[in-house]
Amino acid sequence: MSVQSKEIDINLLGGNAGPETFEGEPLKWLSPLKPPFQIVGFPWLVQDGVYRRLPLNPGVPLPSAVDTLANCTAGGQIRFRTNTSRLVIKVRLAGPANMYHMPATGQCGFDCYLGDPGNQKYISTTQFNHKDIEYEAQLFRWNTRRDFAVTLNFPLYQGVEEVLIGIDEDAAVSAPPSYSSNSPVVIYGTSVTQGGCASRPGMAYSNILSRMLPVPFVNLGFSGSGKGEPELAQIMANIEDPGLYVLDYEGNTGAAENIARTLPVFISILRERNPEVPILIVSKIRNDGDRFYEERQELFNRRRQVQIENVEQRLAEGDSHIHFADGFELLGEDSISEITVDGTHLTDLGFLRIAQSLAPIIRPLLNL
Missing domain, CATH: 3.40.50.1110 (SGNH hydrolase)
Incomplete structure (x- = not known):
C-alpha cells in the first residue's frame, strides 16, 4: 500500500502559524543606524558601517570560519523608545534559513521586548517565510498610543544586510533608557x-x-x-x-x-x-x-x-x-x-x- 504525502496547510495549525499579512495606515520608515536609536553588540559598527561582530579589517589574520561567522548577528540589539501604536520591521538577510536543528525564527528572525532594563517583557517574534531573504513583519499593533522602551534582538545564525523600523507617521522616537554602565x-x-x-x-x-x-x-x-x-x-x-x-x-x-x-x-x-x-x-x-x-x-x-x-x-x-x-x-x-x-x-x-x-x-x- 502506498501512502501519498500531502503538504500541511499551516493555516490549519491554529494561532499565528504562518507569516502575517496586514494593512494599516501609512508608516514612516527609519534607519536604526541614525540617532536616537542605539545599536548594541557590534563594537565596530561606527567604523565599518555593517552589522558584523568583528572588524572588517582586523589587522590580524582570522580563521576563515570565524571570519564568516562574524557576519552572523548574534547578540546584536536595537534599542529605542517610542509612542507608536504599531511597530513593523523590514529585514534583508544575507541568506535564507537552512539549519536542520534550529528554528528559522532563531536563525533568521528578530524578536521584540518592551520595557526598561530589568523589566523587559517579551511580546512577539517576526513571522516570515523561511525561504525568503527579505521580509516585513508586524511586531505589535494596538488601538491607542502607548509609550514603551523597545529592544529588538538580531538573528543568531544569519547575516543582516539591512533593517528598517516602521512606526506611525506622527509617532515619536527617543533615546532608550540608560544602562547602569556602558562598559560591555x-x-x-x-x-x-x-x-x-x-x-x-x-x-x-x-x-x-x-x-x-x-x-x-x-x-x-x-x-x-x-x-x-x-x-x-x-x-x-x-x-x-x-x-x-x-x-x-x-x-x-x-x-x-x-x-x-x-x-x-x-x-x-x-x-x-x-x-x-x-x-x-x-x-x-x-x-x-x-x-x-x-x-x-x-x-x-x-x-x-x-x-x-x-x-x-x-x-x-x-x-x-x-x-x-x-x-x-x-x-x-x-x-x-x-x-x-x-x-x-x-x-x-x-x-x-x-x-x-x-x-x-x-x-x-x-x-x-
Missing part, C-alpha cells in the same frame, strides 16, 4: 555562546543576561570555531572600555593540550591592555551522553582542571580580577538530555538555566 560584557565562546539552538534570538544566554543585568553585551560565540586563537584575543583587547571578559570556549578545543596552550596566552593578551578588567573563565557544560564514554569524561575533566589551574596560578601571581565558573553546575539539576536539541545544543530552557547561574556570579564583578 564581552563573551567569547562556542556555538552554545552564539545561541545554537534557541527558538528565537532573545533566548540566547547573552540576551537573557542582558535583561537581567543593565549593561551592554557583546556576543563573540563562533560555532565550532572559537578555539582561543591569539588573534581573537588581540581583537577583543581593543574593544573600548570593557566591563568584563567571559571566556567560554573549552567546548571547541579538542585535546586538553590545546586549551593548556591557548588559555594562558589568551589571558596574557587581554591583560596587556586591560590589567584590571575582570576575566571569568567558564568551563564546558556537562553532557549526559558523556556518561557512556569514559575517555570523554576524562578529557573534559582534564580540560576543566587546566582552566582551574590557570586561574589559581594567576591568583597566586597577584591577579585578583580573574575568576572561574564550573560549567558542570550551570544547568542546575536538569538532565541535559531534557534541555537540548541534540545532546549538545540547548533549548530555551537550557539557555535560561545558564543565565540564571551566571547572573549572580557576574553581578558583583560589575559592581551592580
Whole structure:
C-alpha cells in the first residue's frame, strides 16, 4: 500500500502559524543606524558601517570560519523608545534559513521586548517565510498610543544586510533608557555562546543576561570555531572600555593540550591592555551522553582542571580580577538530555538555566 504525502496547510495549525499579512495606515520608515536609536553588540559598527561582530579589517589574520561567522548577528540589539501604536520591521538577510536543528525564527528572525532594563517583557517574534531573504513583519499593533522602551534582538545564525523600523507617521522616537554602565560584557565562546539552538534570538544566554543585568553585551560565540586563537584575543583587547571578559570556549578545543596552550596566552593578551578588567573563565557544560564514554569524561575533566589551574596560578601571581565558573553546575539539576536539541545544543530552557547561574556570579564583578 502506498501512502501519498500531502503538504500541511499551516493555516490549519491554529494561532499565528504562518507569516502575517496586514494593512494599516501609512508608516514612516527609519534607519536604526541614525540617532536616537542605539545599536548594541557590534563594537565596530561606527567604523565599518555593517552589522558584523568583528572588524572588517582586523589587522590580524582570522580563521576563515570565524571570519564568516562574524557576519552572523548574534547578540546584536536595537534599542529605542517610542509612542507608536504599531511597530513593523523590514529585514534583508544575507541568506535564507537552512539549519536542520534550529528554528528559522532563531536563525533568521528578530524578536521584540518592551520595557526598561530589568523589566523587559517579551511580546512577539517576526513571522516570515523561511525561504525568503527579505521580509516585513508586524511586531505589535494596538488601538491607542502607548509609550514603551523597545529592544529588538538580531538573528543568531544569519547575516543582516539591512533593517528598517516602521512606526506611525506622527509617532515619536527617543533615546532608550540608560544602562547602569556602558562598559560591555564581552563573551567569547562556542556555538552554545552564539545561541545554537534557541527558538528565537532573545533566548540566547547573552540576551537573557542582558535583561537581567543593565549593561551592554557583546556576543563573540563562533560555532565550532572559537578555539582561543591569539588573534581573537588581540581583537577583543581593543574593544573600548570593557566591563568584563567571559571566556567560554573549552567546548571547541579538542585535546586538553590545546586549551593548556591557548588559555594562558589568551589571558596574557587581554591583560596587556586591560590589567584590571575582570576575566571569568567558564568551563564546558556537562553532557549526559558523556556518561557512556569514559575517555570523554576524562578529557573534559582534564580540560576543566587546566582552566582551574590557570586561574589559581594567576591568583597566586597577584591577579585578583580573574575568576572561574564550573560549567558542570550551570544547568542546575536538569538532565541535559531534557534541555537540548541534540545532546549538545540547548533549548530555551537550557539557555535560561545558564543565565540564571551566571547572573549572580557576574553581578558583583560589575559592581551592580
